[in-house]
Amino acid sequence: MLEKPAGRYTGYTAYEYLEPGVDYREFRYAEQLGRVPPYAGLELSEAEKERTTRLLTEETVISLHEHVQVFPDDMGRVREHIRQGREPTGYLGLARSGLTAVFDNGMDGTCCISSDAGWKYQDVLFDLGVRMADLAHQDFVVKAETLADIRHAAETGRIAHIFALEAATMIENEVDRLDVLYGFGVRQMGIAYSEANMLGSGLKERGDGGLTYFGERAVDRMNKLGIAIDVSHSGDRTSLETIQASKVPVFITHAGARSVWPTNRMKPDEVIRACAERGGVIGIEAAPHTTLSPEHPRHSLESVMDHFTYCVELVGIEHVSFGPDTLFGDHVGLHQAFADNLSIAQAHSHVDHPLVDYVDGVENPAEAFFNIIGWLVKHGYSDDEIRLVVGQNTIRVLEEVWAR
Template sequence: MLQEPAARYKGHRSYSYLEPHSDYRVFELAEEVGRVPEHDLGLTGDQRARVTRLLTEHAAISLHEHPVILPADVRELRTYNRTARQRTGYEGLARSGLTAVFDNFMAGASCVTSENGWKWNDLVYALGMRMSDLYKQDHVFLATSLADIRAAKQDGRLALVAGLECCSPIENELDRIDILYGFGVRQLGIAYSQANMLGGGLSERHDGGLTHFGRRAVDRMNKLGIAIDISHSGDQTSLDVIEASRVPVFITHAGARSVWNTSRMKPDEVIRACAERGGVIGIEAAPHTTLSETHKHHSIESVMDHFTYCVDLVGIDHVTFGPDTMFGDHVGVHNTYAANYAHDAGNRPEHPRVEYVAGLENPGEAFGNIVGWLVTHGYSDDEIAKVIGGNTIRVLEQVW
């Protein structure tokens, strides 16, 4: 359910203050609005009004997104990413109803100097280029504190929280965590599927857990006030991080393995441990991840099967949403980088392939449809307020 564009949005397009073709390479980009048909949740007029009211009255925070605009022709993706000038989807975000978005950039795919990603220099390129453009408009702004998120709600702006899905670029340099904090990064993942100096990734057949260096890194993040993400970490590493951290941690974008049996999903043991220490799981919606036996054709219904399971497992105070969407062909991104980032150590259950996840295709529509689904399924205003942002704020009050 798309919202009306935010009043503060004045139509800014990425790098529009520069000269195209001269200052930067031009690509035909995917549509931010209308690339796929709007998903019909069957809302009545009163229900639509309630969705709008809830998004107006309460903070809506997406715990994990990549709100960049992809090339219209996904075959140009590697060339596009190599320029490091990924475009931010300002128009789509202005229609999202979000108060804040945890933007995890495209550091693993910003292959400026390497085909394999996650290099320190490439990460600095990805951060610096996106931030330089962010500072040229005033609707979306870099948020580094809860006060910033609250100010965004007050002012009708959108707070962008800079995050990264893994710590591989820091290599064995602990102080690089401080540098990232200085650049405005406020959320870091431990490992992205493959093992690194900190610990095991979820695609590894054997997860040795959090390393000695990883424990030092967790301690440094705690001292600085950086939220820790274990979404792509292996099971033992996830448990070790939860135990080692002095504050709650996030599973920013995942689902329940009991609902869909792949290593990309988290087992009950990890979800429970995260919640018992005060943490939160954000339910994922990237194509072909949060499927279910009931809804093998990936859509918002499949995703909400994981939501309802996690609510039953650990309670509504420990569940939110990290849809993990972007503006453009997300399936094409997976196909382009499939060899780089394996997500599963074993076989995946058979399921139909989709071109996109109906109802949760991009950051502009995701939260409107999530709230619409919750409204049609009988959730109270207080329950909806918790799962669209309140739970995240509670954790950030302890972490930041």
């Protein structure tokens, strides 16, 4: 991570305009910096460190998928915390991340404010609204809805925060709800999150019925609105049919290659190729126990980069980026607490692998991109190649997808 906080950050902490214990329940939160030991797997020379820092601070660096909230230090209390609907943004960690822009997916499958089943429309709107209220009370992380917003954030020492959702489950059979979510600032949305919904099948289902007729209407509406479409958690047939139905490129914001690690959570070559052939991009995932590899079955930055190099060889460097899918706190503990909501067992197909407490080198948003860029520097990638995979590939897609 960067040695000093970046840009205009002044030390703001989430919801500091409110009175703890009066306006909301207090919890002890995980450390945003130094929760786990720093990554020791990269031995960069001073020149490589300088180049890594320069690329991280001077280029457009975009994470296609994160959850930038801070979770309770005691994950046994995570459901209590979520029920009050007030998740804190990790401003300090983001200030050390070097990110220009971040797609933040909020509570998503853990959005259990009023129902343990999650994905309720009113809960999602509540989550978005409360987070926006907090963003409005500070001047470092700014709500972004256009490419001009991303450029302005970069020019003024800020971070552009883009609201995203991993599934469209909460719209049920109401296509106009997409317009409402767009009005709230959502600029990227998945089709289904593991479980099938009115749009199509998720990756955990025994059978994949593909994109429904309603799903086709929703894809068309997202295209018209300028919402980028994500198929990371959709079934293979649903993913392919979504890519075909969309008039603009589609993202796989956070996944890896099934040819490298054979679980449903990874994408088969056919889907990755189809995404690239229509101009889309795959963001390489790093959430615990996802992007493993035979060479590096103990999840670490090296495992993640095995998926990166495979995808680059498969579809070309112009179609690969990063969506690490990290957060501030115990990500493994979150998966354990919400295993049923997140379909952990079905998505990972019970493939044996060593269990880890965290992903070494890609533990949270503060450290992820310094280590990713450092790895690319160490392995001989040019500045132009690094620019593509950490930001410019994403920008190219957004130029086609987002409303001007």
